[in-house]
Amino acid sequence: MISATIFDIERCSYVDGPGIRTVVFMKGCPLNCAWCHNPESKSTATELFYKGELCIACGSCSNVCAVNGHTLTDGVHLFDREKCVRCGKCVEVCYSNALEICGEERTAEEVIDIVLHDKPFYEESGGGITLSGGEPLIQYDFTLSLLKLAKQHGLHTAIETSGFSNRDLTILNDFVDLWLYDIKVFPEEEHIKYTGVSNKVIFDNLYQLDRIGARIILRCPIIPDVNMTPQHFTAIADLENTLDNVTAIHLEPYHPLGLSKAEQLGKGQPYQNNKFLEPSVLEPFADMLREKTKKEVVVL
Numbered sequence: 001m002i003s004a005t006i007f008d009i010e011r012c013s014y015v016d017g018p019g020i021r022t023v024v025f026m027k028g029c030p031l032n033c034a035w036c037h038n039p040e041s042k043s044t045a046t047e048l049f050y051k052g053e054l055c056i057a058c059g060s061c062s063n064v065c066a067v068n069g070h071t072l073t074d075g076v077h078l079f080d081r082e083k084c085v086r087c088g089k090c091v092e093v094c095y096s097n098a099l100e101i102c103g104e105e106r107t108a109e110e111v112i113d114i115v116l117h118d119k120p121f122y123e124e125s126g127g128g129i130t131l132s133g134g135e136p137l138i139q140y141d142f143t144l145s146l147l148k149l150a151k152q153h154g155l156h157t158a159i160e161t162s163g164f165s166n167r168d169l170t171i172l173n174d175f176v177d178l179w180l181y182d183i184k185v186f187p188e189e190e191h192i193k194y195t196g197v198s199n200k201v202i203f204d205n206l207y208q209l210d211r212i213g214a215r216i217i218l219r220c221p222i223i224p225d226v227n228m229t230p231q232h233f234t235a236i237a238d239l240e241n242t243l244d245n246v247t248a249i250h251l252e253p254y255h256p257l258g259l260s261k262a263e264q265l266g267k268g269q270p271y272q273n274n275k276f277l278e279p280s281v282l283e284p285f286a287d288m289l290r291e292k293t294k295k296e297v298v299v300l
Contacts, residue, residue: 001107004142005044007134009114012121015300017158017178019127022115024146026131027103028138030164032196033184034271035223035254039262041134046086046103049264050079054098061090061099081266102265108145116153128156130180137165140172147175160219163202170212179216180250181206185227186235194226210243221252222282224273233285237292248296249289253277 008025016023028044040047057077061070069083070090091099115129122128129150136143136159143159150157159172160180173179184199185191191199209216220236222228240246254277262269279299286297 001109002142002145003105003107004139005046005103006106006111007040007103009111011118013130016130016132016160017128017180018156019125020118020121021127021130021158022118023130023132024111024115026133026136026139026143029133029135029162030138030197031135031162034194034269035221035226035258035273036262036269037221037255037258038134039258039265039267039269040102042267044138046101047265048081048084048086048091049100049102049261050081050266051098051100051264052077054096056096056098058095060093060095064089064093108142108149111146112149112153115150115155119153119155122155126156128158128177130158130160132160132180135162135164137161137163137167137169140165140167144172144175147172151175163205164197164199165205166201169205169209173209173212173214177215179209179214180219181209181216183218183220183236183239186232186239206243210245213245216243216246218246218249219252220249221254222277222285223254223271224275224277226271228277230285230288233288234292237289240289240293240295246295248298249293251282251286251289251297251299253279253282253299 005027006024007027010023013021013023025041027041029042055077057072057075059072062072067083067085069080071078088101091101131143147157156177157175158178158180159176162182185194188198188200218240236249240249256274259269259274282299286299289297
């Protein structure tokens with residue numbers, strides 16, 4: 001059975017495709033976005049969250065840690081992440097929930113069993129399953145297997161992706177009802193600067209999907225001081241006008257929730273803006289896109 005590392009399965013989502021949906025978040029991403037909202041999704045490996053503000057320095061974790069990753073000295077808890085083997089024993093005895101394992105290996109069959117619990121809600125609302133991450137394409141074989149299972153059970157399927165993959169997306173498209181396709185930055189050199197990769201293959205895959213009639217929504221994270229410019233929104237409109245099968249454009253205002261998660265994982269986050277971008281700020285840009293594209297534009 002094909003398995004993958006999953007870091008969350010979110011039920012009753014209303015913003016990741018039509019109707020009520022269950023979103024399967026898969027670990028692993030080839031991009032390294034400076035503003036990453038889900039830093040726990042970057043690595044395919046299991047990781048450990050440490051929330052220092054919740055720690056009561058009880059010493060339970062140090063008592064069970066075989067590699068001395070947790071120590072208690074003069075009433076102060078210290079966590080050496082380099083020693084951690086992510087066995088999870090410390091999480092089991094952490095009374096204050098300061099420690100949490102992120103990532104669990106699951107088979108496609110195990111995941112679809114969870115998803116099917118809410119099938120009556122999908123049928124009533126026109127919802128279904130959405131694969132997200134991270135980047136679902138990085139665990140391609142699992143993604144294909146899960147999509148096939150979903151279609152066998154008559155579920156509407158969506159996939160949220162950066163489009164950065166050398167695998168054949170046309171094969172996946174046979175089992176995908178909706179592509180939520182991320183558009184981050186347009187100039188290639190800027191895309192490399194802010195995400196670590198070129199966007200050439202991203203646009204190549206987008207045009208390939210469009211040519212075969214895939215149903216696409218452009219999902220555009222809007223990041224102050226990075227891409228929140230009139231030129232960027234004009235480029236979104238110009239891109240949409242070259243495509244035949246885009247049904248809508250979604251604007252995703254920046255939020256800083258990734259900053260605290262990155263800190264809990266012992267990771268740095270290059271983009272350090274700690275302010276939420278108010279959705280109302282994007283409405284004038286949304287109006288411009290509606291005028292230029294004649295498509296539905298939603299500020300999420």
